[in-house]
Amino acid sequence: MEHHYVDALKQGDEKLIKELYGNYRNEFLFFSKKYNIAGADSLDIYQESFLAIRKHALSGKLYDVNSSFKTYLFGIGKHLIYKKLKEYSKNQSYELQVHKVDFDYEEISIDATGNLTKEQELLRHYFKQLGKSCQQMLTLSFYRGLTNEEIATLKGYESEAVVRSQKSRCLKTLKDLIKKSPQI
């Protein structure tokens, strides 16, 4: 896949992401129309596909994928379209095979995101009380798995040590918020 697109998703390059989003939007809406997906659902599916391709980019596995960004995006989209069609068919009898769409993209399956447990929902409540920079710091460290050096480079911190101390400051604040609360 085009490495610079994967990099843009990984690094949150808003300009390029916006451009990518715009490039394929109308074509995708047209594509899902062929499957008789309702307009509002199409848009939702397009955004979900974008979210999923970003997740795959973040995990690093897109670099080794041979297909283009567009083919992959539409492949995920197709998977979600099938899912939506199954949902439709629960409400009324609906034949998947009715759609003989010949020009097409290979379907790409994605994992459904797990729901948070009760405790995690509570933690999320406190997490959102952190300042934006702390939320970002913890996201980069733990979800994205960036090293302190990588965070320093990405966010322009002076050194790895500055990241380390800022991170521990954020964790301390989060723990204080939890301790302070009467619920736990």
Next chain:
Amino acid sequence: MNSNELIENYFSKNISKQELLEFNHLYKTNPEFKEEVDFLKAIKSVSEVEDDVEFKKQLTSYESEYAHKEKSIISKWLKPLTAVAALLIIALSINFLINSSINEDKLFATYFEPSKNVSSPIVRSETDKTALNNAFITYNEMNYEQAIPLFDNAYNNTKNSELLFYEGNSLLVLGKIEEAIEIFKEHLTYNDALTNRTHWYLALAYVKTKQLEKAKVELKALINSEETFKKTEASSLLEKLE
């Protein structure tokens, strides 16, 4: 290898086989270690969900542009906008020529005044002698030197993050800029009603210590936030710095 490094390598997936064995061993045998790792794993799940929400918001924000069919609007406004932009560039470059040297002390003095107490109404009574009330009375009477330890204590006892804002302000008045910067940074780890205002005071502290790039970052954070406080001043100060 200490346990912090092990944890960092674990989450950044840079962990060797040997380290992973050590990690798993600690996880099984050391309850404190396990608790910390479980906490961080929970943060991982939570931040993933929040990260997705943020990204979805970003995508949705692009949609508003399509919804307004703004193409026609753009072309309609393009000419006058270009004219305005050109004028702005001329005005800014003249401004730049006049103000090409920046006097940080003067800027600080022009823009800085300590914040009013917007958090806690003061009760002057014989009975209400809480530490917090005293801190605010002292602050309002401009006894900043005395107010600092009072806020510090009250903050340590209540963990009310807004108090950091006033402690930082007091330090700024007294010219203890480096200490003020530390306090403001700590305040920015929280998200309370005054957090965005702290960007303003932290920016001024950076101006005073001639760290202009950092000052700009803070000013932009304030300007991009929903906070209306000092927004005009922030824009004009940012212009002067740039």
